[in-house]
Amino acid sequence: MIGFIGLSHLGLNYSLATAAHGFDVVAFDPDAALAARCAGGDFPIEEPGFRELFAAHRARLRYTADPATLAACDLVFYALDIRTNEHNESDTGPLTELIERTAPALAAGATVVLLSQVSPGYTRALAARLAARPDVRVGAFYYQVETLIFGAAVQRAMEPERYIVGAANPAAPVPAPFAAWHAAFKCPVLVMRYESAELAKVAINFFLVSSVSTTNTLAEVCEAIGADWTEIVPALRLDRRIGPHAYLKPGLGIAGGNLERDLVTVRNLAARHGTDDRVVAAWQANSLYRRDWVLRRVQRELLARVRDPLVAVWGVAYKQDTHSIKNSPAVELLRALPGVRFRAHDPAARLPESGFTHVTTVADPLPALDGAEALLVMTPWRVYGGIAPADIAARLRGRLVIDPHAALDEKACRAAGLAYHRLGC
Amino acid sequence: MLTHRNASPVPPGRVVILGANGFIPRALAARLRADQVAWVALGSAQLDLTAPGAGPRLGALLQPGDSVVMAAALTPDRGRDPATLMKNLRMAESVALALAAQPVAHLVYLSSDAVYDWRHPLVSEATPPTPTDLYSTMHLAREQVLGTAAAAARVPFCVLRPCAVYGPGDTHNGYGPNRFARSALADGKIRLFGGGEEMRDHVWIDDVAAVIALALAHGSTGHLNVVSGRSASFAEVAAQISALAPRSVTLEFLPRAGPVTHRHFDPTALLRAFPAHRPTALATGLPRLLGPA
Secondary structure, three states, rough: OOOEEEHHHHHHHHHHHHHHHHOOOOEOOOHHHHHHHHHOOOOOOOOOOOHHHHHHHHHEEEEEEOOOHHHHHHHHEEEEOOOOOOOEEEOEEEEHHHHHHHHHHHHOEEEEEEOOOOOOOOHHHHHHHHHOOOEEEEOOEEEOOOOOOOOOOOHHHHHOOOEEEEEOOOOOOOOHHHHHHHHHHHOOOOEEHHHHHHHHHHHHHHHHHHHHHHHHHHHHHHHHHOOHHHHHHHHHHHHOOOOOOOOOOOOOOOOOOOOOOOOHHHHHHHOOOOOOOOHHHHHHHHHHHHHHHHHHHHHHHHHOOOOOOEEEOOOOOOOOOOOOOOOOOHHHHHHHHHHHHEEOOOOOOOOOOOOOOEEEOOOOOOOEEEEOOEEEEEOHHHHHOOOOOHHHHHHHHHOOOOOOOOOOOOOHHHOOOOOEEOOOO | EEEOOOOOOOOOOOOOEEEEOOOOHHHHHHHHOOOOOOEEOOOOOOOOOOOOOOOHHHHHHHHOOOEEOOOOOOHHHHHHHHHHHHHHHHHHHHHHHHHHOOOOOOOEEEEHHHHHOOOOEEEEEOOOOOOOOHHHHHHHHHHHHHHOOOOHOOOOEEEEEEEEOOOOOOOOOOOOOHHHHHHHHHHEEEEOOOOOEEEEEEHHHHHHHHHHHHHHHHHOEEEEEEEOOOOEEHHHHHHHHHHHOOOOEEEEEOOOOOOOOOOOOOOHHHEEEHOOOOOHHHHHHHHHHHOOO
16 A cells, blocks of 8 residues: 655645556545545646546545555655745745654554655755654655656656655665555666755756756847747757757746746755855846746737737636646736736636736637737647637737747738737747 | 835825936926926025035925935036045935935935946846946945935835936937937937947936836835837937938948947836836837927
8 A cells, every 4th residue: 555645736646646557545635625525536736637547546546634544555655745935935844744743643664755845955854853753663764856747747647757766875775665666657766865866856947947048048039130949949959969858949937836946945055055056046037037028028019009908818827737827927917917908718727816806707718809909828728729810810809919839820820910929039 | 126105196295306407307397297296396506415504405395295306416427537426425415314304205216227237238127236437336326325314214215227318408418319319410410439239228208207207106116227128229220310300411430439238128127117108119209309399
């Protein structure tokens, strides 16, 4: 029996993937209402493929708020997502409290694995604290890097590229239950010291950020000099030093919270240890600058020309296939223009309760266009790409379409008489 | 970045403009007049802020509900030497003493984009001020002097940093649209350094007055660059002025004294602070500059 503690995005996806690989799973959360909701198939997350996978494997999953059920598990994962505040700083308080509270309920000798996104140094300190407690009898304590992606979490949980494991003693073999779990996923397992594994997670995100920032910087140059970034991308993908899967799609800065959190983490580490973090500061500044690309474009192309326009917005999530609006450029845009009338649609995400009285939300994307002077496609949901630009042109009062992520067919938009704008060109 | 104390604009009480005879103060007065806001402008003839005792005298003139716009300064054409710096600092000291004697409702300081290092090609409010000469040092020091005095007197404080301002009635004749227009009209020549490649943001004078008026009406605090958000090269500006001038204009290219530097501004903070503000494009402002006053 394998246990998962913490039914947030991370725990829900990993527990389901574990059940789908043939293990019996106890998925625990102290929130009884949440556990009951999940047991009924009503989950607080939106991930492609999740519901189908749950339907196929629900017999092996038991969602519960009873900590006594964890005593039957010889392998337990702590998988509570770490929230970040408005400064993108991690708050590990709820995780620590959860571990301190539930660890006594775990079986003697159980292998414990921390999956949550913690800062370097956290795991060793925690393991030492638990080892000193007479009421906690668990066995080996590990940290394992999670690399889920919002919108692709199920696929990545089911088919991991590799596992990165932090251990107190990397030379010692991992306990049998943990090794069996790894073996089921058939991917390389890299065992290293705690701090290396914790920093490996940060390192992965840093390379993503560097690619995103480089892409965004050069995409803006493209816009200024008449180049087209989409013409350059294939050349980069064929370069072995960059690769076919590199993050080369221009975007509206870094959003979602996880990458921003790691930037803050490293800046804090750099401040404490006196290492050079100027490139990190530059990435942060560039991200904020790129976030407002649509704001600048809307001001130039619309607000400077049309008085009191109605503006249609498609998408408020920070990216497609997620309900998350953490650091969403769409939300920031709406917040920045309180005097402009917006009509917004998103298939999954919802705006915050307060501060958006100037925004009307609609259930379908096309009615959002009626009478609007412009369409802003802020999140490239697949459903938007399926809407014919001719239909957009027919319902939109104005001609302006700002589609930073190129969710729509550019040629068809221009053919429909729309004034089309995207990133990188 | 600005924070508004008034989410919706509220007409200020009396506005006291320090520096009555300057380019921007005159435009601001016109704007306030149009907005039917009470104002009084104090020039050096009425109150010399560099004179001993100027602080208490100013304090005696101020009222608690006043909004003060500190725009008095000796500009670089009046001197870039230590003596000019010290005179400018004495003006700030006088205002600081006046605030201590009579706190007011709002203080707006008209600073300059000169506080930023010229080597920053893209400037935003997040760019650290790095003075590179006595003029820029003066503005940053005055921001600090006035900010400290305002905090001590609990007066909301706003710093506005305009980039190169152009428009009719400019008193400076600095290198750029104003000088180009004057020389084009006067002798049919525009003199450019090098090829005039340098990119600069030129903000229309009425836009500066409008942003000051908005900051007053919103009771804004913090700091903001007052810019157009669109840079053009001096050569482009010269070409547009040549095309607009009622006579034939010759471009003269002079040896460049220093390396080419470019400056652009990120206008995002301005857009966020005042979404309804619409900066005037050069294509709109230059015909007004050359047109009838």
